[in-house]
Amino acid sequence: MSQTPVTTAEAAAPMNPVYRKRLMQHRVGMIFSFLAMALGLLVLAWILLTLVVKGFGALNFGLLTQNTPSPGGEGGGLLNPIVGSFMMVGVATLISTPIGILAGIYLAEYGEESKLAQTTRFVTDIMLSAPSIVIGLFIYAIYVANVGHFSGWAGTFAISLIAIPVVVRTTDNMLKLVPSSLREAAFSLGAPRWKVALLVRLRAVKAGVVTGVLLAVARISGETAPLLFTALNNQFFSTNMNRPIANLPVVINQFAMSPYDNWVSLAWGGALLITFSVLALNILSRTLFSQKVPG
Missing domain, CATH: 1.10.3720.10 (MetI-like)
Incomplete structure (x- = not known):
């Protein structure tokens, strides 16, 4: 099968300092976004778990x-x-x-x-x-x-x-x-x-x-x-x-x-x-x- 030829610009992109800087910023941003999401879900799960544990006993x-x-x-x-x-x-x-x-x-x-x-x-x-x-x-x-x-x-x-x-x-x-x-x-x-x-x-x-x-x-x-x-x-x-x-x-x-x-x-x-x-x-x-x- 024929492969799409890689241009010189595409091959040099990973070595470009601007590209590497943006890639690093992207990865850092994704890490912080994931941590923020995980923290929010953890707090929400904690609240719901506490509510269920303490409130379920009152349901009758x-x-x-x-x-x-x-x-x-x-x-x-x-x-x-x-x-x-x-x-x-x-x-x-x-x-x-x-x-x-x-x-x-x-x-x-x-x-x-x-x-x-x-x-x-x-x-x-x-x-x-x-x-x-x-x-x-x-x-x-x-x-x-x-x-x-x-x-x-x-x-x-x-x-x-x-x-x-x-x-x-x-x-x-x-x-x-x-x-x-x-x-x-x-x-x-x-x-x-x-x-x-x-x-x-x-x-x-x-x-x-x-x-x-x-x-x-x-x-x-x-x-x-x-x-x-x-x-x-x-x-x-x-x-x-x-x-x-x-x-x-x-x-x-x-x-x-x-x-x-x-x-x-x-x-x-x-x-x-x-x-x-x-x-x-x-x-x-x-x-x-x-x-x-x-x-």
Whole structure:
């Protein structure tokens, strides 16, 4: 078999000092990248192993069927904070999803023609990077302080403000992946712009948009700081969103620092529930995101 002849430049490349310097930089960079990845995976594995070891013992039927125990009481579970978290996260998702998707459609469809769209992108980026405790303090100042009491609605509004920019940014980015030829074909058939946006572009990337919603839900499921200033907590079972309501993040924070062993055990069990719930949402979102945008 004939071999491809090696040119003089290619043969001399390994002896070139510039080539050797770049090769050395490449190898050093790869080594540091691998070490950083290994360190991150090691810390993550350590956290998950500790969580499983200490939280698995608290998993039982009573954890899901009994309310939180009183101070010094035995047994108990996390029924009331689980229900409270489901209520607040569910309502927050119902609020943030349509607002975020419609805002993302506006940015993708009219973003290059409007100063309002540029301002919206700027505010969205700020909200994405803002600490969650600042959003909690904001809702406390404009809502809790005015109505005079903590409530589940206040907590819902706080985590909604955290979820909205995630949905907006994901929707905007996904719609930009739709080929211009698909839009032009729809326009050539006489479809109005709003139909092209909703029935063509959005439908083409629906899996990616759903991914953004799931990522937003995963983000707000474990938020503690904003709920401390808005929903606070409730030791008893309650579905009244106009009053303080129990929720998993705050209960975990409270029980983890308590002197009671059963409270600490419940805190580990709650942390394990949230961790695996968020993990399941992320796996589901990655599965949906694996679908390709039609070309």
